[in-house]
Amino acid sequence: MPGSSMADSWGSVWQGTAGAISTRPGPVSPLGTDELLAARPGRVIALEGPTGLGLTRLGLGLLATIAERLPVAVVDVRGWICPLAAWELGIPPERLVTIRCTDPIKWPKALAALLEGIGGVYAEVPTGVPDQVLRRLSALARSRSSALVLRPLKGTLPAGISFLRLRPAGVVWDGPHEGHGRLRIRKIALEASGKGAAGIQRTIEMEDDGENLVCVVSGMAVTTSRRAAG
Amino acid sequence: MWFPEWPLRRPDAPQDEPCIVTGERDGNLRVVAANRRALAAGVVPGMERSEAEGLVPAGISLDRDISSEMFRFEPVLNVIEDVIPRVEIVEPGWLFVPISGAVRYFGGEGPLIDRVVKEVDAVAGHGGRFGVANGPFAAHWAAKQASEDEPVLIVQDDAEFLAMLDVAALGTDELVATFNWLGIHTLGQLAHLPRPAIASRFGTPGLAAHRLSSGEDREPSPRDIPPELTVEERYEEPLQLLEQVGFASRALANRLMEALTPYGVAPHRILVEAEAADGTVRSRVWRSADPFSAASLSERVWWQLRAWTDAAGVPGGLVWLRLAPEDLSGSGRQLALFENVAAKIEAERAMARVQAILGPDAVLEAQPVGGRNPADRVRWHRWGEEAPAPGPEAPWPGQLPDPAPALITPEPKLLEVEWDGGLPERVRLGSRWEPVLNWAGPWRQVGAWWRNETTVDHYQIVTSAGAMLCAVSDGKVYLVGVYD
Numbered sequence: 001m002p003g004s005s006m007a008d009s010w011g012s013v014w015q016g017t018a019g020a021i022s023t024r025p026g027p028v029s030p031l032g033t034d035e036l037l038a039a040r041p042g043r044v045i046a047l048e049g050p051t052g053l054g055l056t057r058l059g060l061g062l063l064a065t066i067a068e069r070l071p072v073a074v075v076d077v078r079g080w081i082c083p084l085a086a087w088e089l090g091i092p093p094e095r096l097v098t099i100r101c102t103d104p105i106k107w108p109k110a111l112a113a114l115l116e117g118i119g120g121v122y123a124e125v126p127t128g129v130p131d132q133v134l135r136r137l138s139a140l141a142r143s144r145s146s147a148l149v150l151r152p153l154k155g156t157l158p159a160g161i162s163f164l165r166l167r168p169a170g171v172v173w174d175g176p177h178e179g180h181g182r183l184r185i186r187k188i189a190l191e192a193s194g195k196g197a198a199g200i201q202r203t204i205e206m207e208d209d210g211e212n213l214v215c216v217v218s219g220m221a222v223t224t225s226r227r228a229a230g
Numbered sequence: 231m232w233f234p235e236w237p238l239r240r241p242d243a244p245q246d247e248p249c250i251v252t253g254e255r256d257g258n259l260r261v262v263a264a265n266r267r268a269l270a271a272g273v274v275p276g277m278e279r280s281e282a283e284g285l286v287p288a289g290i291s292l293d294r295d296i297s298s299e300m301f302r303f304e305p306v307l308n309v310i311e312d313v314i315p316r317v318e319i320v321e322p323g324w325l326f327v328p329i330s331g332a333v334r335y336f337g338g339e340g341p342l343i344d345r346v347v348k349e350v351d352a353v354a355g356h357g358g359r360f361g362v363a364n365g366p367f368a369a370h371w372a373a374k375q376a377s378e379d380e381p382v383l384i385v386q387d388d389a390e391f392l393a394m395l396d397v398a399a400l401g402t403d404e405l406v407a408t409f410n411w412l413g414i415h416t417l418g419q420l421a422h423l424p425r426p427a428i429a430s431r432f433g434t435p436g437l438a439a440h441r442l443s444s445g446e447d448r449e450p451s452p453r454d455i456p457p458e459l460t461v462e463e464r465y466e467e468p469l470q471l472l473e474q475v476g477f478a479s480r481a482l483a484n485r486l487m488e489a490l491t492p493y494g495v496a497p498h499r500i501l502v503e504a505e506a507a508d509g510t511v512r513s514r515v516w517r518s519a520d521p522f523s524a525a526s527l528s529e530r531v532w533w534q535l536r537a538w539t540d541a542a543g544v545p546g547g548l549v550w551l552r553l554a555p556e557d558l559s560g561s562g563r564q565l566a567l568f569e570n571v572a573a574k575i576e577a578e579r580a581m582a583r584v585q586a587i588l589g590p591d592a593v594l595e596a597q598p599v600g601g602r603n604p605a606d607r608v609r610w611h612r613w614g615e616e617a618p619a620p621g622p623e624a625p626w627p628g629q630l631p632d633p634a635p636a637l638i639t640p641e642p643k644l645l646e647v648e649w650d651g652g653l654p655e656r657v658r659l660g661s662r663w664e665p666v667l668n669w670a671g672p673w674r675q676v677g678a679w680w681r682n683e684t685t686v687d688h689y690q691i692v693t694s695a696g697a698m699l700c701a702v703s704d705g706k707v708y709l710v711g712v713y714d
Contacts, residue, residue, distance in 0.1 A: 052696020056636035056714040071577050082711070083596040084604050084634035097613055098594045099584055110584050110592075117580025173692045173713075176670030179653070182631045183670065183690050183697055183713060210633030 039066060039120055039147035043196070044138045046162035047151045053168040054188045057085050057208060059122040059149045064090040066147055070119030073097045075111060077124040077153060088210060104128040108137060115140050120147040131158040138162070164196030169203060185209050231310070231350070232359045232373040234275075236323025237263040237294055239302060248289030252279040253296075262294055296322060300537040307514070309349040314342075318499060318517040322533075326366050326517055343382050356381075364388045365447040366517075371399055388445030393418025400439050405432065409439075417443035429590040433582035434614040460554040461486045468507040468547025475535045475548055483528035486553045496521030497555035502534050507546025512538055515556055527553075581613050590614075602626055602675055603688075604634045604699070604711055630673055630688055635699050635711030642708035645700060647691075654691055657698075664693040672702065 039045060039062040047055040063072045063086075072095060074081055079100050086096055099114065101107050104126045114121050115137065125134070134150075138161040141148035150157060157165070169191045175184030186208045193201045233239075237251040248268040252259045259279040268289055273282045283291055299322035307325070311317050314332040319325045329342060336342040339362055350358050361372025363385035372391065376383040385391040392399075395417045397409045414420050420428075421443040428436040441447060463482055469475050490496060498521055503513040516530045531553065538544050585593045593613040601607040609618055646658035654666045670690045677683025687702045688710070699711035 050695065051637070051714050052693075052698070052712055054636075054696075054714060057633075060636065078637075079640050080637040080712075082604055082634055082636055082638040083608055084598075085636035087598060088633055093595070093597055096595070097581060098596065098610075099588065100592045100594065101588055106587055110587050113583040113587060114580055116583070117576035117578075119577075171696065173668065173697055176668045176690055176692060178668070179670060181670050183633065183692070186697075186713070208633070 039063060039149060041066075041119070041145040041147055042142045043163040044141050044148045044150060044161060045196070046157045046165045046194075047149060048156045048165060049168040051153075053171045054186055054208065055151060055166075055168065056081060057089065058166070058188070058190075058206070059151055060086040060091065061089045061208070062149050063120045063122055063147070066120035067091040067095045071095045071097060072120040072122070073099055073114050073118045075099045075101060075107070075114070075121065075123035077102055077107070077126045081124075102126065108133045111137055112140055115144050115146045115148065118146060120149075122149040123151065125150050125152040125157070127154045134158060134161055162194055162196075164192060165194045166204075167191045167193075183210075231325050231327070231346075232361070232370070233323035233354070233357055234359065234374075235263050235265065235357060236303065237299055238265055240292070240295070240298065243292060244290055248273070248286035249292065250279075250282050250286065250289060251292045251294050252282070253294035297533055297536045297540075299323065300533045301540045304537045304541050304543075305353045306350055309353050310346060313346055313349060316515060318515040320517050320519075326369065329362070339384055343384070347382065359383075361385065363391065365445060367442050367447045368392055368445055371395060389421065392443055392445050393421060397439075397443075400442060402435060402439070405435055405439055408432075421445075426590045429612070429614060430582075430586040433578060433585070437614050459486075459489055459558070460552065461489060462550065462552035464550045465548065468549050470547035472536060472539060475539060476532050478548065478551055479531035479535050480528040482551055482553055483531050484524050486555070487522075487524040487527065490555070490558070495558040496523075497558055498522070499556035500527060500530070501552075501554040501556050502531055503550075503552040503554070504535060504538060504544060504548055505550035506544040507549050510543070510545060512543055585613065600626055602629045604630065605638050607634075628673065628675060630699070633713065636714045637712040639710055642701060642710050645698075645707045645709045647700070647707045654689065657691060657693055659693070659695055664695050666691055666693055668692040 045059075045062060047059050049055055060074070063074075066072055067090070072091060074083075074086070074096065076098055077100075079102070081098065083093065083096055083098065087093055097118075099110055101110050107126055107129060111121065111123050114123075121141075134157060138148070138150075140146075150162065167190065169189040171189075172187045173183055173185070174187070175181045188206045188208070190204045190206060191201060192204050237253075238249065243249050243251070243265070245265065246267075248271055249265045250261050250268050250273055251263045253262045254260075255262075255276075261273060261275050261277045261279060261282045263275060264273040264282070268282070268286050271286045271289075273285050279291065283289070303319075303322040307317055307319065310325070310327060314327050314329055317325055317327050327346075329339070332342050333339050336345065343360055343362060347358070347360060356378070358381060359373045359376035360382045361369045361374070361376060362383070363369040363372050365388055368385055368388040368391055372383040372385045393416060397406050397414060397417060397420060399417060400406055409415075409420060414423070420440060423440070425437070425440050428440045432439070461482055463478065465478070469478055486500075487496075498519070499515055499517045500522060501513060501515050503511060505511045514534055516534065518526060518530075520526075522530075531551075535544075535548065535551075539548075581593055590612050594610050595613050595617065597609045597611070597617050599607060599609045611617055648655045648657075648663075654669050656663045656665045658664075669692060672687035672689055675686045675688065677685055684703050689700045689702065690713075691698050691700055697713040698709055699713070701708045701710045
């Protein structure tokens with residue numbers, strides 16, 4: 001029987017986790033969610049939140065539509081991204097290129113070079129990249145009609161960069177039960193905001209069954225906006 | 231083996247006056263062979279036809295007829311196949327033969343080549359050049375370097391032999407011009423440059439050139455080709471007319487390329503097999519330096535079938551035709567990878583630039599392979615380099631179930647887990663303890679004890695901070711993946 005053991009510094013993987021979050025998703029938007037969750041040329045989507053709640057898989061899933069006709073790239077800052085997940089989500093192996101870059105100085109240059117010629121990019125954002133640089137990259141993605149999914153490893157992106165901002169509000173796994181079964185279906189509640197969400201904050205419930213593309217579960221109610229769209 | 235003047239071996243080619251044979255290359259009519267008188271006048275194979283005709287205005291200019299050349303070359307192939315099986319033909323007058331097995335049988339390269347030269351001379355006369363090397367690129371250039379007086383050149387060390395050659399041997403004009411401009415004039419000079427630097431500056435073509443100049447174009451190991459990638463057709467009525475055979479060859483070649491397209495691969499060697507109405511089965515392997523396209527493949531199948539038919543090698547007509555790839559190269563993937571040429575060029579340029587910024591080891595592609603753990607099921611290679619051969623399809627009992635974790639730790643990381651009666655209770659994530667909401671497992675992987683591998687149990691553990699894949703070995707818990 002395994003016993004307790006000493007952990008090393010791997011806990012930094014969960015950096016940015018503010019603590020356990022609610023596993024009860026809030027009200028769900030039924031309006032235009034298919035269109036909402038699509039990486040389109042020239043759009044920048046921000047995925048913000050702690051590691052472990054499904055944002056990597058969501059980001060890869062967003063690229064799957066583009067990978068049907070164009071090569072896509074993944075910028076892996078930690079060296080952890082596993083292409084198996086991308087393949088499961090429908091990205092063909094021959095259309096996926098992984099870029100490993102830990103240097104925050106070289107990262108913007110590499111991403112800019114990718115945006116010049118690649119149709120879709122999922123990029124983890126290392127800490128220490130200035131806001132101004134992120135704004136330039138966002139503008140470059142728009143001008144080059146590249147779909148860009150940005151995943152800051154810590155914190156959030158500055159305002160005005162992304163067309164759509166997605167934050168996990170809760171996650172529930174179906175499948176395992178006291179040693180039996182296996183991980184099967186993950187339901188994620190996402191808070192969507194930004195221009196892509198029509199300026200209001202919506203909650204979207206998504207389901208990932210691991211085999212098919214990430215799909216949006218039909219919703220039940222519309223979240224009312226609590227603030228004015230800017 | 232190479233017959234430089236094979237296209238001139240035709241009845242209408244005069245011996246006593248300048249004569250050139252021209253064929254289409256790169257969209258232009260170029261000289262493919264010239265007789266002594268034309269060569270003496272300054273004509274060089276590869277020269278444009280108009281330029282050559284200007285040098286020998288009174289000479290005879292003939293159009294290449296590959297089908298007839300193939301018909302006349304068939305007896306040469308047959309005598310070589312009597313000595314060494316599996317002849318691979320590139321075009322009439324130019325072939326490769328893998329000789330490692332035959333060398334052992336004949337007791338050395340010398341006796342084997344003597345026998346082949348003797349047999350070939352008996353049916354085709356003198357004029358053949360023979361090169362022996364480890365790789366086809368070096369063998370080809372050895373044959374080209376051989377002379378009429380010394381028609382056999384045996385290369386002991388491919389890299390050493392290639393080092394003396396001009397970079398023009400690579401055959402890619404733009405790249406060669408750039409190398410010359412940079413002061414790189416021989417393949418040896420190119421081979422001495424660090425490969426990552428070449429990859430960063432020249433991308434895929436540069437890598438291929440560096441590999442060739444280093445003598446690293448060995449034949450890939452044989453591998454299993456999935457049966458669905460072989461196409462065949464049986465004809466109820468034997469095909470006796472050449473037009474019928476031509477149509478059948480084109481249709482089957484197109485079918486094969488269509489079958490290969492979804493896999494993103496293309497063959498460099500194709501086995502053509504045909505059965506005659508009397509039950510005679512004939513086969514031949516065709517080889518191409520570039521991956522076959524539908525057009526180039528159907529052309530070669532047609533040449534081969536016509537040669538057999540003209541030589542009465544298909545008695546009663548053709549009843550069965552089969553095309554099987556002998557190897558599969560990832561080079562063909564670009565046909566499927568990019569939607570159009572512009573997108574291809576843009577994407578390649580972007581990747582090459584990223585390679586220049588981050589280095590070649592930072593730009594990677596991956597291939598799915600068999601394995602039990604997620605990390606084992608991925609084989610990485612540098613972008614632009616040839617993808618490693620996929621292993622044979624096989625079931626993997628004990629494989630961890632899908633979905634795969636989106637994040638895999640490069641090295642297993644120690645994880646602090648509290649257990650209660652064999653059940654995980656809580657996990658330490660950073661500075662806090664997270665209660666285990668649910669868990670599944672273990673999936674036991676028994677290691678190879680003869681390699682001192684230990685038994686590992688894998689668990690899927692769900693906490694409110696997410697789900698993770700853990701490995702338990704020797705009483706310690708390691709994080710191996712995160713279902714992010």
